[in-house]
Amino acid sequence: MSASNTTGFTIPSTFILLGIPGLEAAHIWISIPFCAMYAIAVLGNFTILFIVKREPSLHEPMFYFLCMLAITDLLISTSTMPKMLSIFWFNSREISFSACLTQMYFVHSFSVMESGILVAMAFDRYVAICNPLRYSMTLTNSVVAKIGLALVLRSGILTLPYPFLASRWPYCRTNVIPHSYCRHIAVVKLACGDIRISSYYGLFHLFSVTGMDVFFIxxxxxxxxxxxFRLPTKDARIKTFGTCISHLCAILALYIPDFFSAFMQRFGHNVPLHFFVLIANMYLLVPPVLHPIIYGVRTKQIRGRLLHLFTHKET
Known part of the structure; x- marks a missing residue:
């Protein structure tokens, strides 16, 4: 480690991302599943967007929300994976202070956005099942657009304190981030001042945003x-509940790694650091990979259109 990384300074010009601390020798091998997952996420989510755009019968609220989820998955994975792969492949570890704060903002903002979209999708399922006769009147295109705008504003505004607070602390210990991307808690832990405000806001953010989203879902x-359960026949109950399976799987794919990562980061003091980082990376990669697979397999309209694209031959 060079002396410039440990001497005193207030605001570093650059940070050094370690990738997966303790597993540097295995970075090339780790990059193989990471790159494969990123490629699947990009291909799968672009396929969802393409199918919904091309198929007029899919131009309805449920699939509009699915497109929002696909776009968010693309953005959240792309905000971290290119830099992460450059660390694994080329040992390109430097990231400027402003770029680090920008990455931090987008990662947390897109995470909030993704959580909000799952709430909107839960509302869509609620209206479709509990008030089916009012579905078309309740979830009009205008309402869906307003929900999308509200989710963007919510995620953008609530995430602003993360980079703002991080930019206020003096960094006089080191500029080495033991992580593969600029996660809020990993960055502010490098500060030599009292970072309780950042820590408290992180917990507030976790419970007030993610916690409230889970509550509404x-x-x-x-x-x-x-x-x-009030439906008259077992077949009707199974068929109706089947329309929610994809959404429930998407919820589990997002929130389980999220809560696990957040609590382990703060309270798992005896857990190896590389385990923290791997879990945090899985949180960013697993949902974008699983969401298109879940909806592609479980949603009849998308599955049918996808099969048609692969089997249809022009004469």
């Missing part, structure tokens, strides 16, 4: 299940 599915 839980309420939606409580009402949905109550309606499903």
């Amino acid at each position: 839980t309420v939606s599915y409580t009402l949905i299940l109550r309606t499903i």
